[in-house]
Amino acid sequence: MQYINRIYINGAFVTPHGEERFNLFNPATGQSIGQVRLANEQDALDAIAAAKRAFTEFSHSSKDVRIDYLKRMHAAVEAIEEELTDAIIEEYGAPVSRARWMAKHAASVLQDAASVLENYNFSRRIGIAEVVMQPLGVAGLITPWNSNAGFICGKLAAALAAGCTAVIKPSEMSAIQTSIVTRALHEAGLPAGVFNIVTGRGETVGAVLSAHPDIAKVSFTGSTAVGKMILRTGSETLKRVTLELGGKSPVLILDDADLKTAVPMALQAGFMNSGQACIAGTRILVPEDRLNEVEALMIQEAAKVQVGNPREPATAVGPMVSHKQWERVQRYIQIGIEEGAHLLAGGPGLPEGITAGWFVRPTIFSRVTNQMTIAREEIFGPVLSIITYATEEEALTIANDTPYGLQAYILSSNPERARRLASRIDAGRVLINTLAHEPLAPFGGFKQSGIGREYGTFGLEAFLEPKSILS
Numbered sequence: 463m464q465y466i467n468r469i470y471i472n473g474a475f476v477t478p479h480g481e482e483r484f485n486l487f488n489p490a491t492g493q494s495i496g497q498v499r500l501a502n503e504q505d506a507l508d509a510i511a512a513a514k515r516a517f518t519e520f521s522h523s524s525k526d527v528r529i530d531y532l533k534r535m536h537a538a539v540e541a542i543e544e545e546l547t548d549a550i551i552e553e554y555g556a557p558v559s560r561a562r563w564m565a566k567h568a569a570s571v572l573q574d575a576a577s578v579l580e581n582y583n584f585s586r587r588i589g590i591a592e593v594v595m596q597p598l599g600v601a602g603l604i605t606p607w608n609s610n611a612g613f614i615c616g617k618l619a620a621a622l623a624a625g626c627t628a629v630i631k632p633s634e635m636s637a638i639q640t641s642i643v644t645r646a647l648h649e650a651g652l653p654a655g656v657f658n659i660v661t662g663r664g665e666t667v668g669a670v671l672s673a674h675p676d677i678a679k680v681s682f683t684g685s686t687a688v689g690k691m692i693l694r695t696g697s698e699t700l701k702r703v704t705l706e707l708g709g710k711s712p713v714l715i716l717d718d719a720d721l722k723t724a725v726p727m728a729l730q731a732g733f734m735n736s737g738q739a740c741i742a743g744t745r746i747l748v749p750e751d752r753l754n755e756v757e758a759l760m761i762q763e764a765a766k767v768q769v770g771n772p773r774e775p776a777t778a779v780g781p782m783v784s785h786k787q788w789e790r791v792q793r794y795i796q797i798g799i800e801e802g803a804h805l806l807a808g809g810p811g812l813p814e815g816i817t818a819g820w821f822v823r824p825t826i827f828s829r830v831t832n833q834m835t836i837a838r839e840e841i842f843g844p845v846l847s848i849i850t851y852a853t854e855e856e857a858l859t860i861a862n863d864t865p866y867g868l869q870a871y872i873l874s875s876n877p878e879r880a881r882r883l884a885s886r887i888d889a890g891r892v893l894i895n896t897l898a899h900e901p902l903a904p905f906g907g908f909k910q911s912g913i914g915r916e917y918g919t920f921g922l923e924a925f926l927e928p929k930s931i932l933s
Contacts, residue, residue: 464496466637469505469661470644472512473654479504480662484634489555489781490772490819498637501662506629506670509658513600513627514676516655521597521625525584528623529576534650536572539615542646543569546611546639553638554607555781555820557772560735568611568643571917574901575619578922582623588930595926597625598702599678602671604664604692606684607783608738610636611643616916617681618647618657624925626679630659631667635783664688675699679925682706683740686840686866686910693913704914704924706740706906708840709868712861713743714883716854716874717752724873725759729846730897731871733767733824736780737844738787740911741869741891745837747857750850753828757806760826760848764807767824769844770816779844781820788820791843795825798836803827803847832860840866854883862888867908869893890915 464486468475480502488495539546543565550561584595601621605613614632621628632640644659660667671677672695681704682692689705696703713728715721731743748756772780782788795810808825822843830837830847837847851857861870870889874880877894884892888908904915914924 463494464638466496466498466641466661469501470648470659471505471509472658473648473652475648478502478662480666484637486553486635486637487784488552489783492785492819495552496638498634498661500634500666501660502666503670505660505662506631506667507674509629509660510600510670510674510676512655512658513629516653517597517600517627520627520653520656523625525579525582528625529579531622531650531652532572532576532579532619535615535619535647535652536569536576538646538650539572539643540569542642546642549638549642550611551772553636554610554783555772556735557777557780558775560780561772564609564612567609568615571612571616571901572619574917575623575922578902578918579623582919582922591930591932594929594931595923596929598925598927599626600676601626601628601679601681601925602677603628603630604668604671604680604682604684605630605632607633607635608735610639613683614640614643614659620916620921621681621925622656623922626925627655628657629671629677630657631664631671632659632661634661634663637661668692669695672696672701673698677701679703681916681924689912702924702927704906704916705912706916707868707910707912708866709740709742709907709911710745710838710840710864710866711741711743711869711871711889712745712747712864712887713871713873714857714861715746715748715756716857716872716876716879717749718875718879719873720875721752721755721759725756726763727873727895727897728871729760729763729767732846733779733844734897736782737791737822738783738842740840743869743871744841744846745832745860745864746846746848747851747860748848750852753848753850756848757828760828761807764824764826769813769821769824779822779824782822782843783820785820787842788822791822791841791845794836794839794841794843794845798827798830798834798845798847801834801836803834803836804829806848808844832863838864858883858886865910868906868911
């Protein structure tokens with residue numbers, strides 16, 4: 463059992479004013495593994511005050527100084543990779559292959575930010591004006607449970623690269639991961655107050671960050687509903703806001719695709735991170751005259767997807783993060799059945815042979831219409847919908863007929879045709895015949911998938927404000 467009783471404010475580990483204890487669980491067993499003492503509003507205020515004091519000097523630090531800080535942070539997080547991997551498996555339930563990637567990602571985003579900063583010019587000449595990019599101020603960074611360490615490090619890296627100071631509110635469900643990362647970042651030796659990490663509930667710590675006048679910028683990753691609330695609250699002080707929200711990503715399998723390649727890739731896109739991914743390809747669009755082929759291959763490939771112990775190398779789908787999340791996914795599976803979708807694989811209940819933990823049977827519905835609930839709403843679990851189309855134009859219409867627009871996938875044997883279609887899809891990223899990630903390219907959504915971009919130069923400039931100087 464782990465008992466976490468400290469938060470990080472002004473360069474020191476301190477006891478929170480908050481007294482609420484939050485239980486931590488291993489989702490693969492459903493057993494309690496620890497407890498975290500949560501911060502309250504006063505802790506959030508203390509962290510904001512520390513970051514505000516530190517901003518005065520840090521915002522004027524040189525680019526070289528900030529690059530050095532980022533590199534030291536990268537080295538510190540890289541050094542705890544094994545410990546962090548183990549915590550991600552234990553506390554979140556990610557399959558070991560995914561957990562290793564997540565731990566490496568937490569370190570690499572810091573190095574990526576240093577590389578972007580090295581090549582970034584904070585001043586440029588436009589006509590008779592000198593345009594200077596100025597750090598916004600104190601940033602409130604609110605991170606989710608489905609990639610906790612990566613989001614802490616990624617958001618913090620961009621904020622620090624820009625010259626902002628930060629208050630981070632990580633998910634209370636990821637407190638063990640947070641404690642490991644916080645310890646590593648502390649070892650990097652940055653000035654006191656430059657970053658502060660305050661684990662607490664959204665309705666307490668998160669609410670303070672969203673409303674406080676000394677927070678100039680909020681960067682939030684999470685649900686669309688909470689993102690809208692942050693946007694409304696932040697509007698009172700005209701905060702700059704970056705929101706990376708939900709998704710209902712289409713996977714367009716074109717009629718020229720090699721189905722033996724496309725179907726396994728579509729399942730990978732849908733079941734990534736055990737389905738707990740905003741970019742998961744959960745709507746699989748297939749030509750109606752190839753539906754029978756697709757269904758047969760889906761059944762065949764789904765049978766190969768191993769669900770269970772996340773420490774087993776062959777496991778592809780781990781448990782849901784919590785019993786509440788498990789119940790949510792079960793509810794959507796039942797809705798799919800009630801709405802008349804054809805259950806092709808999986809279904810309600812625990813997978814065969816599993817008697818404990820919050821595991822979901824990897825589920826595929828076929829003959830889904832794009833107006834069904836399971837095709838409209840983000841489920842955040844391993845539940846996929848196959849939707850047919852008659853023409854390329856209809857496929858595009860279905861792909862774009864969603865309130866979301868985070869990511870899309872196109873699978874085709876004709877790259878030129880796929881690129882042409884990609885230009886007409888309303889999504890922040892379109893992946894053609896790949897599941898790759900480019901850390902320097904902007905990431906974010908169209909429509910209700912968010913506002914603004916993260917990563918690379920676009921992510922850096924989200925924490926900067928242009929100032930024109932004429933003389």
